[in-house]
Every structure is written in C-alpha cells, then in structure tokens.
Amino acid sequence: MANNIILETESLSKHWGGIKALNDISLQFHDKQLHGVVGPNGAGKSTLLNMLCGTLKPTSGCILHKGAQIEGMKPWKFVRSGIGRSFQKTNIYAEVTCLENCAVAAQRRFAGSFNLFASRHANKLVKEAAEKALCQVGLADRINTIAAEISYGEQRQLELAMVLATDPCILLLDEPMAGMGHEESLRIIELLNDLKKTYSIVLVEHDMDAIFELSDQLTVLDNGTHLITGTVDEVRNNPRVKEAYLGKDDEEEAA
Amino acid sequence: MIFEKRTERIFLAIFFLIALCIPLFLEDNSFFVGKVTTILILAVFVMSLDFLVGRVGLVTLGHALFYGLGGYLFVILTPEYEVVNFWIYAFYVMGVSALIALVIGAVVLRTSGIYFIMITLAISQMGYYFFFDSLEFGGGDGLFIFMKPETSIFGLNFLNLDNPTHFYYLALLGVLITLLTIKIVLRSRFGRIIEATRLNPERTEALGYNIFAFRLISYVIGSTLAAYAGLLFALQYGYVNPQFMTWEMSGTALVMSILGGMGTIYGAILGTITYEGLQYFFEHVSEDWKLFMGGAIILMVLLLRKGLAGYLEKLLEK
Amino acid sequence: MSTELFFVQLINGVQYGLLLFLIASGLTLVFGVMGILNLAHGSMYMVGAYLVWYFVAVTGSFTVAAILSAVIALGLGILIERMLIQRLYNRNHLDQVLLTIGMIFVFNSLQSILWGNDPYGVAVPEALSGSVPFTDNSSYPIYRIFAAVICIAIAAALYFLVSKTRLGMLIRAGESNREMVEALGVNIKSLYTIVFAIGVMLAAISGIIAAPMSSIVPGMGESVLITCFVVVVIGGMGSIKGAFVGALLVGIISTFAAVLIPTMSNMIIYIFMILVLLVKPQGLFAK
Numbered sequence: 001m002a003n004n005i006i007l008e009t010e011s012l013s014k015h016w017g018g019i020k021a022l023n024d025i026s027l028q029f030h031d032k033q034l035h036g037v038v039g040p041n042g043a044g045k046s047t048l049l050n051m052l053c054g055t056l057k058p059t060s061g062c063i064l065h066k067g068a069q070i071e072g073m074k075p076w077k078f079v080r081s082g083i084g085r086s087f088q089k090t091n092i093y094a095e096v097t098c099l100e101n102c103a104v105a106a107q108r109r110f111a112g113s114f115n116l117f118a119s120r121h122a123n124k125l126v127k128e129a130a131e132k133a134l135c136q137v138g139l140a141d142r143i144n145t146i147a148a149e150i151s152y153g154e155q156r157q158l159e160l161a162m163v164l165a166t167d168p169c170i171l172l173l174d175e176p177m178a179g180m181g182h183e184e185s186l187r188i189i190e191l192l193n194d195l196k197k198t199y200s201i202v203l204v205e206h207d208m209d210a211i212f213e214l215s216d217q218l219t220v221l222d223n224g225t226h227l228i229t230g231t232v233d234e235v236r237n238n239p240r241v242k243e244a245y246l247g248k249d250d251e252e253e254a255a
Numbered sequence: 256m257i258f259e260k261r262t263e264r265i266f267l268a269i270f271f272l273i274a275l276c277i278p279l280f281l282e283d284n285s286f287f288v289g290k291v292t293t294i295l296i297l298a299v300f301v302m303s304l305d306f307l308v309g310r311v312g313l314v315t316l317g318h319a320l321f322y323g324l325g326g327y328l329f330v331i332l333t334p335e336y337e338v339v340n341f342w343i344y345a346f347y348v349m350g351v352s353a354l355i356a357l358v359i360g361a362v363v364l365r366t367s368g369i370y371f372i373m374i375t376l377a378i379s380q381m382g383y384y385f386f387f388d389s390l391e392f393g394g395g396d397g398l399f400i401f402m403k404p405e406t407s408i409f410g411l412n413f414l415n416l417d418n419p420t421h422f423y424y425l426a427l428l429g430v431l432i433t434l435l436t437i438k439i440v441l442r443s444r445f446g447r448i449i450e451a452t453r454l455n456p457e458r459t460e461a462l463g464y465n466i467f468a469f470r471l472i473s474y475v476i477g478s479t480l481a482a483y484a485g486l487l488f489a490l491q492y493g494y495v496n497p498q499f500m501t502w503e504m505s506g507t508a509l510v511m512s513i514l515g516g517m518g519t520i521y522g523a524i525l526g527t528i529t530y531e532g533l534q535y536f537f538e539h540v541s542e543d544w545k546l547f548m549g550g551a552i553i554l555m556v557l558l559l560r561k562g563l564a565g566y567l568e569k570l571l572e573k
Numbered sequence: 574m575s576t577e578l579f580f581v582q583l584i585n586g587v588q589y590g591l592l593l594f595l596i597a598s599g600l601t602l603v604f605g606v607m608g609i610l611n612l613a614h615g616s617m618y619m620v621g622a623y624l625v626w627y628f629v630a631v632t633g634s635f636t637v638a639a640i641l642s643a644v645i646a647l648g649l650g651i652l653i654e655r656m657l658i659q660r661l662y663n664r665n666h667l668d669q670v671l672l673t674i675g676m677i678f679v680f681n682s683l684q685s686i687l688w689g690n691d692p693y694g695v696a697v698p699e700a701l702s703g704s705v706p707f708t709d710n711s712s713y714p715i716y717r718i719f720a721a722v723i724c725i726a727i728a729a730a731l732y733f734l735v736s737k738t739r740l741g742m743l744i745r746a747g748e749s750n751r752e753m754v755e756a757l758g759v760n761i762k763s764l765y766t767i768v769f770a771i772g773v774m775l776a777a778i779s780g781i782i783a784a785p786m787s788s789i790v791p792g793m794g795e796s797v798l799i800t801c802f803v804v805v806v807i808g809g810m811g812s813i814k815g816a817f818v819g820a821l822l823v824g825i826i827s828t829f830a831a832v833l834i835p836t837m838s839n840m841i842i843y844i845f846m847i848l849v850l851l852v853k854p855q856g857l858f859a860k
Contacts (some may be wrong), residue, residue, distance in 0.1 A: 116445045510675075
C-alpha cells in the first residue's frame, strides 16, 4: 500500500526514571488506512498516543508529520497541524449542548477566536461544520441536547464528532468503544469503516473483533517494545504475539 | 441576545430603573448619594472579579491590587494641581493597568489551581507593601487627589464631578458599560473558548487552542476593569492608600460575588448591594458586625450554593 | 556587617524559619492529605497566642497556660473539622476559600469581643529569661534558643510520625490516593479529623511559642498566614520537606533583608517566591 505516510515515528522512546514505557518504536501511519495498535495492559499504547498528539514529550527519537519533525511542539500546535485525538475517558463539555461541543472544536477552522465582539452564533460555517460532524457520527437528533443528558455510548460518539469537527488529517482514537454495548459498538465499527476512506486512523482498542475487522495494518506492543506490525492475518499467526498474550484470558470486551 | 436568562433581564430592568431614579429621592442627602455611589463602584469591581473567577475560572485572591493601582496611577500620571480631562486620563490609567496586568499575568498564569490562588495573593501583598513602605507614594497615608477632573467630551460639558449626584451617574454609567462589555465579550467567539477553557481546559487544549493566551487576555480585561473601579473610588473620596489593595479587599469582593451568585455577572451587582446592605444593617445592630457577616458567609457557602442569583433563577426560570 | 552580627542574624533567621516551619507544616499537611486549603490556619496561630496570653494573666504560669491553650486549640480544631470542614471535602477550592474566609471573620470578631484590640505581650517565663553569652560583646536570649529547640523537637516528632508510624503511613497513602486508603477499610473520616487536628495544633503551638517573642495584635493571624503561603508555595504544596526548606529560606532571607535593606524588606520574600515560581512552577519539592 503506497498511500502517503501521514505520521511516522523513528526510534521513539519514553523513559520514566528507570522505567521504559516505550522503547525504540518505529512506526508508519498511512493515509486512508486504519492502523490498529494492541497489546496487553501496560504495553505502552496510551503512552504512544500521548506522544503522537503532543501531550507527552519523548525521551528520545522523533515524530514526523508529513515529513516534518514535530515532537518538540506544544500540544495545541499538534492539533493545529491536523492531528486529532479522542480520549479514553470521555472528555467533553458536559454542561453545554452537543452542537456547542462541536462548535468549539470547529471554530478554529473558520473564524478568529480572539475576536472579542462578534457573537459566537454569527458564523454560519462554524454551525454547519459542527452539525455535519454530529451527523457523521449519527447524533443528528442530539444536536441541541445538553451533552450530560445523552447516553454514555452517545457521549463516545460525541467525542468522535468533536475530533472530526477539527477536520484533521489523522485520527488518534483511544478506545473509542470503551464501555459500549454490542449494538453501539457495531455502529462505531461501521462509522470507522467509512471514515478510513477519508482519514488516516490510529486505533487503540481492546475490542478484538473490531480491531480485526477494521485494521489494514496492526501493530502489537508488549512491555514498551514493538513486537510486530503487519496485516491482521500475519499478526494473528505470529508465535511471539501468541506468547505475549499467553496466560492471559482472551481480551474481553471492555465492560 | 446577551441577556439570555429571564431572571437576569428582570433584575437588570428593575435595578437600572431604580438606580436612575434614586438621586431624585435622595435629593438633599449627599451622604446617602455618596453611599450608593460607592456601592455602584464596588459593583464594577466585583463584576470584574466575577468575570475572572466565575467565567474564566481564574480564582484570584489578588484582584484588589489593580483596584489600588487605578487610584495610584491616576495620581502618579496626573499633574498635581491641574484639572485634567477624565476620559483621557481614565484611558491612560486603564492603559498602564493593562500593561501591568499583561506582565503580571504572563508570570502568574504559568501556575494554576492552588498555586494561582496563592501567588496572586502574594503579588497583591507585594504591591501593598511596596506602596506602604514607599515614601514617594505617601506610605501608609497614601496620596491625595486635590482637584477632580472635568468630564467634557469634545469641548461639551458633561458632568461636574464635584456634584455628588453627577458623580453618581458617572458611576452608574460605569456599571452599565462594564456589564455590557463583559457580556459582549462572553458571548463572542473569544468568550466561547473562554467558557470551554473553564469547563474543560484539557479538552480545549486538545482542540488546538492556546489556553494560556486566552487566559492572559481575560486577565488583562478583568484587571483593567478593576483599575477603572479603583480610579472611580479614588476620585470619589479624593484619596488612595494601600488599604485599597489588601487581601481583605480581594476577599470581600469574592464574598460579594459568591453571595450574589458566582458567574452570573448580574449576580455581582446583587451581591454587592446585599453585602453592603447587610453590613449597614449589622453595623447598626452591633459593633461586631463581622461576626454576623462571617456567620452569614459560612451559612451561605453551606446552604446557598449558587448564591442569590441561583436561588432567584430556581424560582423564575422554567 | 561584622561576623558577630552575621551569626546573630543567621541564628535569628533559622529560629524564625523553624517557627514558620511549624505553622506551614500544618497548612501543607492538611492540604496534602485532605485537599483543603484552610485560610483560617493563621487564625489558629492567633488563637494560640491570645489563649496563652489570657491564661498567663489568669494563672500566672506560662507552662499551665501553654498546656491549657494547646488543649483548647485541639478541641477547637476537632469541633471545626466535624462541623464545617467535613462539608468541604467534595467541593471546589473556591468554596473552601470562602468558607475559611468566613471563619477568619468570625475568629477576628471573637478575638475583638473577648479580648479587645489593644496589643498585648506575654512575658518570657522566668526560667527561660536571660541570655547566653555568645561572644565578648553579645549574648543570645535563652528563650529564643528554647523556641528553636522546641520547634526542632516537634519537627522531629512530625518526621517520626509520618515516616515510622502506622498513622504516618496512612497519611502518606492518603496524600497520594484517597480512594485506596478508603478501600483499605480505613475510616477516612477519623483520619481526616486527626490530620486536621494535628494541623491546628501545629499552628496553635507556634502561636504559644511565639507569644513571648512578639506583640499579640489583631491581624497577626493573617500576616503569618500569608508568609506561610509563600513558604508552602516555595517548598511545594503538600510536601513537609518542602515546607522545611521553604521556611528556613524565608526565615533567613527576611531576617537578613530587614537588616540590610529595611525599606524593601517586606517585599523581598515575595520577589523571591516569584523567582522560584518562574523556575519551578510547582515549588521546589512538588509532589
């Protein structure tokens, strides 16, 4: 697959004192592909995502975005350059409407946010982008509902909508299906299948069915090291992967 | 619409109606006119604090620093025995205050939470001691304003600040402009991000916003408005001294804001009036009004969680 | 400045710092374990000082007065925690600030009502009066040495408590993970009451010790509180070790500043605090 490389890491490492959370990780994330990242607990998946979106600074190694090194930048600049991230723990603006949630996300694209006078409701483009994102994830009927009042699964969808509203080129998704029931998960899987036609997606998930169905490429991390990256079949049949999961029960769907 | 809540519209309508007419009822009593003028000036101060604490989410215990600076800067910038133009010098005072707020803000906004509370307190203490220990700025006695400025606009005479009733209307104008300014800013695109930063700073940063910059600008706005209030107070009484900048002043303003209902902005007006009213009442009942006030504050924190505005809104909003 | 003067000021600074540590450690302990910023902490210092003054006047004995004052302060601390502080546990910093400001108002009024607003003094107890000859020309007051020794003893006891006892272990655990401590079946409510009471005692005892060395005046609680804030911010909120280092630094710097640059001496510790925060926004020993 010769799609463009949107995001790339070279020998990325993160040490906390003596603990190596991530060691020498070199990965490539391509455009219009869904790249799954799996591994047992403590493998370093969240650490990886945190570094890819700028929240954590690597101890060594570099991160390249469309060829340019970005690992030293402030987190908000990561987002501006097109890297969108959704959180594992639902992180939305609970007290306002879903529309407003996405409007905050979208505003940066269309209008100067340092404008002290223009009413926030005046800009149609912001509203349209917010509504579009909400429709994309299937929350069209929740546009004017307060975010705290929608179901947990819907909040995860809102989380996704907010990322989409920023019009990123790559989506870093941290367990978007955490805590979802079966039906809700199917909806998300369908959505992601659709989204990967347009965006590059990095998906960290414990839901193995979803991972196997969606991933064009799959990376397995274990204890901070990079075990293997390959197609789903290649990875499933790899002995080292089996060993890493040996003794652990099949990863259950997150409760 | 900048006044979205029914309670807000009702309160403000009643307030401005009464406020416009009050001097007619207090015609001869310059003492009372002075008292209500002071309440209005304090309301401006408290509104600016409510903006910072309640809407931007910056809990500062050092807001009074700028209140004092408003007065001191006027005396410092104004030639001593000259009658200057109020609008021009208010502009200067606010301009310099804004610059000072920019510098201070750039330092203190690197901290957050508890540290922010404490460092803002310490800085205002520093300011207090700076002026208290200084000889050039009058030390503990402060400085005096001998000549009130004139308020002509483009040569047309406007208000005579030596007249208590005229001064009252200047203060009322200040309340109106502060209220409108804050409301417009909050409703703006900038305000949307400010609200987002207050609700969930992590999320807002993750959406690509430089929240430091947003907070800094808000800090400058809030502090400049406080300086304007301090300027008015200094002009009303003709002096400024370090007592303007004590932590008690900051703390009292915070109490007024919470009493009224933090974050509502109109609550700040309500809270100021109520606090001053309570103090007036308690003072006449007993010398130890602070005891009752302290008790009232404690009860209020425990029982009236959203302040008076919150209570009213529960009654009036559907 | 002569070497003599230097050493005297150094010892003064250390002694002042030790006293500050006592007060600051109470503040930082309560915040570290319970998450409560108690603005009325300075009031407890004031209460200790006023109580000991009052009881010395009544009983004539500093020792008796000190013990009585400490016991009353302990009772007061427990009462406050049970009736008021307990309701603050899940509320935000703003509510804590407000409630404790309300408490300051109440304490200050009570002080004014019970004891009036004149400045008072407590005589140095007979047994500890007088000075120890230091060099040919100067001597150092015995009471100040005593005060420093007491502070060190209490600091050592605090260290022992926190690092070697079961209660101390709970305190340290509670600092990092409240839920875990609760899950261990520990009665968190009792732990908090004990911790708050310790905090109050530390402040009150400092007030008792300081009484013979300073003027007992209205507002003394708040001025010490703000110095405490500086100490704790410099040291790192929640860190007792930080409070120790911060207190000594503040004590020494402000003592020397008072001698070397009297016109700016009040401001100097704030400038120092700002400098520290510019380099280490969470304080020197942040958790």
